[in-house]
Amino acid sequence: MTTLLVSHPACLDHETPFGHPERSDRLRAIDKVLGAERFSALTRTLAPEATFDMVALCHSEHEIGEIRHRAPKEGYAYIDADTSMSPGSLEAILRSTGGAVAAADAVMTGAARNAFVATRPPGHHAEIGKPMGFCFFNNAAIATRHSQRKYGIGRAAIVDFDVHHGNGTQDIFWADKTVMYCSTHQMPLFPGTGAANERGDHNTIVNAPLRAGDSSAQFREAFENTILPRLRDFAPELLIISAGFDAHYRDPLANLALDGADYRWVTQQLMDIADASAGGRIVSVLEGGYDLQGLSESVDAHVTTLMKG
Numbered sequence: 001m002t003t004l005l006v007s008h009p010a011c012l013d014h015e016t017p018f019g020h021p022e023r024s025d026r027l028r029a030i031d032k033v034l035g036a037e038r039f040s041a042l043t044r045t046l047a048p049e050a051t052f053d054m055v056a057l058c059h060s061e062h063e064i065g066e067i068r069h070r071a072p073k074e075g076y077a078y079i080d081a082d083t084s085m086s087p088g089s090l091e092a093i094l095r096s097t098g099g100a101v102a103a104a105d106a107v108m109t110g111a112a113r114n115a116f117v118a119t120r121p122p123g124h125h126a127e128i129g130k131p132m133g134f135c136f137f138n139n140a141a142i143a144t145r146h147s148q149r150k151y152g153i154g155r156a157a158i159v160d161f162d163v164h165h166g167n168g169t170q171d172i173f174w175a176d177k178t179v180m181y182c183s184t185h186q187m188p189l190f191p192g193t194g195a196a197n198e199r200g201d202h203n204t205i206v207n208a209p210l211r212a213g214d215s216s217a218q219f220r221e222a223f224e225n226t227i228l229p230r231l232r233d234f235a236p237e238l239l240i241i242s243a244g245f246d247a248h249y250r251d252p253l254a255n256l257a258l259d260g261a262d263y264r265w266v267t268q269q270l271m272d273i274a275d276a277s278a279g280g281r282i283v284s285v286l287e288g289g290y291d292l293q294g295l296s297e298s299v300d301a302h303v304t305t306l307m308k309g
């Protein structure tokens, strides 16, 4: 069975102000890597646009209305100091979410064993009622709920190794015992949430914060001691990865020191979990990663490992 790659050129048209780290060159860098001959076995598909009904699985009507009508005819419309929309943003946002949903459909129907969704903007900071931190709709969360509704998935897990805490995903699933959310992230750092004592209403939120300067050893320890045992006990029937690569040592937004070997390792660990309880089903959704060389190396490691599944 194959690994599916989901992307769409319209995701380049979400423009951000000059100097903004979340820029379309990120996807160009990924395209270049995954265009290499050794990735020719990937099945490639274009991300469809999500419907607003799909978005409503995780977001309030107020938030959907805000995004739906906010894109400017020219220039930028600011949602907050870091988060803005350009004329092409709405389509990119909907394809980013729709790509995650399409990837979930593919692994749930058996069309693919696992999938990587190389779209932007990212999603894990988007809360039920609040877009923030470069994020508009929570792609990973929506794909998770979609899979539960459409395919009757009882237990799903979202594992987030982006260097920032996925406050949005935690917010959406805080009181939902059917979804486990696990995160490693640098703390303190934006957005400020993610302490180990934030556990959700049903103890299904698993936060393993790391400190500035931490590298491979501490990252792997957090997985081996905290996250992997909890995932094994939970036995998810579907595993979603919020795949941010900004914990790479080259990344300008944070101070962890991971490299390609760490992303290879964590991907393999998560594939072992998925093999044990989820029939190997993994949907990996791009979140952060802002140094183009670090991002390229990390995505190479991550997708190469997914393809071995």
Ligand SMILES: [Zn+2]
Residues within 6 Å of the ligand: 162, 163, 164, 244, 246, 287, 288, 289
């Ligand atoms: Zn991040």
